[in-house]
């Protein structure tokens with residue numbers, strides 16, 4: 001079923017204060033919005049709704065990872081703009097999420113998606129657990145029953161056509177999209193929310209989010225090493241770049257020693273063995289294969305396990321060919337394959353001072369280090 005995710009982030013964050021609206025403020029080293037986007041990667045087509053003045057900032061942060069849409073005066077108007085943008089795109093169900101809820105988990109998202117299989121609409125919430133008072137002039141003026149009261153969260157999920165129609169009909173302000181749906185007669189299932197899925201609303205909420213991220217973060221370091229011998233030929237492939245040389249590298253695949261070391265580093269960080277386990281050299285289908293296939297597989301495996309790549313450092317060890325003139329192109333190629341900004345990728349080289357097998361120009365060695373981060 002075709003799914004879209006709308007992340008609304010066009011608000012001004014007045015209550016949170018700060019030099020920038022809350023979605024752009026830094027949380028554990030990245031803008032709040034980057035965390036929110038990462039939480040939905042792989043769920044469906046993502047549309048991020050931004051204030052019209054912040055589109056450039058959005059392009060810089062999100063690049064091609066999401067479609068950007070200009071927001072409106074109210075949250076409901078922002079949602080409506082994104083729904084209109086998706087109209088006619090073939091989307092069947094849509095999740096609508098606050099950009100200001102960066103700690104939404106895969107369990108909360110999955111709960112909404114599961115419920116959508118049997119309901120036209122579903123949203124996460126938590127039962128109210130504190131006593132409820134009414135207050136006036138700083139004094140308690142009464143109590144209210146909390147029976148049957150829930151604290152609403154997002155993502156709120158809907159059949160696409162139904163919520164589009166409901167929003168078109170609902171021209172007044174609404175607390176959330178569930179209110180819009182109910183006004184159109186759509187029944188909404190309540191799914192399991194989470195205390196961690198709170199909305200950053202006030203300045204002090206940043207410290208709470210930082211504490212949670214610090215406690216949850218899983219940082220992995222992976223290390224890879226590979227060697228390929230020279231044979232007759234006129235070029236080598238290193239980190240995806242064809243480099244003219246008076247020898248070639250020998251191997252079952254394209255013998256891209258740098259890319260193999262990096263691939264093994266990712267598998268290593270995931271405790272997933274090495275390339276040989278996933279692509280056995282005994283299997284003829286990998287003969288002459290482009291190593292991009294292996295690296296892409298490792299990067300997707302990391303993503304599927306909920307990790308993003310923090311940075312990559314590849315060192316090629318050879319006397320010749322000279323790597324320096326090609327290092328930028330190699331970093332760009334690795335960046336393209338694993339979907340990481342080039343500024344987080346280092347490709348460098350060293351000679352072994354004519355010592356050992358690399359010094360005698362019998363082959364090329366490569367070592368790679370990678371960090372994987374799960375928040």
Ligand SMILES: Nc1ccn([C@@H]2O[C@H](COP(=O)(O)OP(=O)(O)OP(=O)(O)O)[C@@H](O)[C@H]2O)c(=O)n1
Nearest residue numbers: 008009010011012013014015073074078099100
């Ligand atoms: N015109 C608006 C208003 C709000 N939002 C988004 O809706 C979410 C929930 O709104 P809220 O927490 O109220 O955010 P702000 O409106 O930014 O905050 P404040 O009310 O403190 O100004 C936020 O991710 C916010 O960016 C939006 O996309 N467009």
Ligand SMILES: C[C@](O)(CO)[C@H](O)COP(=O)(O)O
Nearest residue numbers: 098152153154175176177199
């Ligand atoms: C949609 C919402 O997050 C549900 O709890 C909330 O209503 C939006 O935020 P606001 O603070 O009410 O504007």
